[in-house]
Amino acid sequence: MFIIRFRTFFFWLTGLILVASVASIFIFGLPLSIDFTGGSLVEVSYTNPRPDLATITKDLAPLNLGPVSLLDSGANNVTLRSRTLTPVEHAEVVTALSEQGTAPLTELQFNSIGPSLGSELATKSLYALLAVVAFIVLYIAWAFRSVPKPVPGWGYGIVVVVMLAIDLIVPTGFYAALCHYTGAQVDSLFVVAILALLGYCVNDVIVIFDRIRENLTKNDHARVQEEFTTTVGRSIDETMTRSINTALTVALALLALIFLGPAATKDFALVMLVGVVIGTFSSVCRSAPLLIPLADYFAKKEHEEKSGSKKSGKSKK
């Protein structure tokens, strides 16, 4: 009953983390990658130590590429970002990067996206995300439709969405800070991480809500009078070991991905790890502070209705 006893504390702790995350998003901003803005990215690996970035900038100047960002990465890699390049311009850029062939290099990747396609990808990702969230509310509302009082099924649906919003805002805030300090950008892979988190967190919340549903039904059948607060607290305690163990196993897999996995999915795994920790914390510590006020609200409303009917006529007992 630890969580229930200190639910005011967890409520404010959640608020604090949320404010910090939102602040991080607004202060650092979310730098969109060429996946969403359109543009080109060229990554090359030099066979010998890479030339000075200033030298490369000078070599690129005659190509008239507009604003170009050069980043050194890895041992001898250079990443160039610019406006959308045509295949011909791309060939010229690679020649310039190799200093007209004097600095041998291998091209690791070239990615070029037209501006209209980029903004369309962003819209598409957003639509997909909204569609999934809408489905989740409806499904939870339906699956919890016959839960005994005080909270109706759609109440659970709304709480789940509020929790999911928090679960996704926090890692996003973390990523904004990460982008600020490492030069990472919001790309399609970040969207995938957020989607994967969505899947994980929904499952996590459902497990706890399922236990609340089960305990409420059990009480209802046995005609046991139990405070809603107590039922919620008991359900959270009963599912605690499971929540922690599951988070731990997923965290183990993600840690392997962070330390041993491909460079491309490192940031992905880091965002996921933050999200899994927050998601578990969220379902364990936030479901109660969010559900109980809702229960109070419905109990009060019902009480008012009853007393209203009492006034109008004779009640049963």
Place this chain on the structure above:
Amino acid sequence: MARRIFIAIIVLVAAGLLGWFVFSTNTHSSRYAVKLGLDLAGGTELVYNIDTSKVTSDVGGALSSLQEVIDRRVNLFGVAEPLVQVEYANPASGQTQNRLLIDLPGVTNLQAATTAIGQTPTLDFKLQATTTTVAATPVTVNGKTTLEINPASSTPQYTDTGLTGAYLKSASLQFSNGSGSTVSNSPVVIVNFNDAGAALFQKITSENVGRTLGIFLDGQLIESPVIQEAIPGGTAQISGHFTPAQARSLVENLNYGALPVPIALASSNTVGPTLGTAALHAGLVAGVIGFLMVALFMIIWYRVPGVVATIALVIYLIVTVAVIKIVPITLTASGIAGLIISLGIAVDANVLIFERMKEELQSGKAPHEAAHIGFGRAWPAIRDGHLTMFVSGLILFWLGTSIVQGFALVFSIGVLTSLLSAVFISRLFLFAILPEKPSSLWRFLTGSGMHF
């Protein structure tokens, strides 16, 4: 009990066979080797916007013939297992334009690829050089200069006439009536020139009676008829020993100029082979180590059920990979992410069941009965969780961008397999080994964590 053990053994053997299939089909030559996405295998992905604004009637037909034409060009480019597909506009998902996606595995020369795909078929009429202009080079041997005919001139030399496909008005398919040199009923392509082309054609034929006029398609000689007389009217007949299908596609290509609808390069993504291989290798290492850590944790914490869960997870992985191989699904970096998350979900389903089982054991029930109740109690949570995730995966697959789709597809399959592994396989094995009667040894073996 004996029946359960028998079924469990059959499942183990079947899983072993499937595992053998998964491991033995990893060589490149195998039909069932995992198809790696371009981000892992290296290659080029091109996305073209298709401009259908000028197509008034049959948009679907124009798009499918575009796909055919591009398919042919990509095949001519010499790529193993290319992929050409049309992505239709879908207002529901925010995609406003029809798109053409082209995957060229192993191709890293972007410029050559875009040129080969964007090129238009060219039709050229060239005159064969007369024998007096045969190229010859003076060769000096032992101080004596002789004029030696250039070996290349054994194949006739052709000179441009200026008449090309640009003067084309239309092309049509006819079947020969058997006159002249053509075989009866063989397909011939009739080319109609516009006015300027007709004048040029008449001029060329009237000035060069008796010479050979070479007809070139995409730079290759397809026919070399001898001009018998001046041809007015601007109609030429090409009877290059076509099959009816070839003749039809030539007519289509010529009529559509280049492509049935104009296309413009919207995005390109080239991944070099080194980056892809490194990513794949690191992904595999991380996957194996991650799996071992998860298995170790499960066995230490949940003991016998942990071992059962680990076996169920191995079977889960084998089945998922087998599905990926057989369908086949192209595995990308985001697909691997989907696999890892669905593995986490599969672990969770087992954890849920074991925690429930533990509660029943603590209340003094026999292992067998505890497992039975545990599965029943865990089921609603597993059902709701898996269903939500599966449908979410389907929505993402329907609406998502290609990188999101790569994730969503593997994730959805993983969630389905997870359900199978937790509900069917873990259950089967647990019931096969758990005794009916409680004993202190089994109480320990099926206990968990710090409880002894």
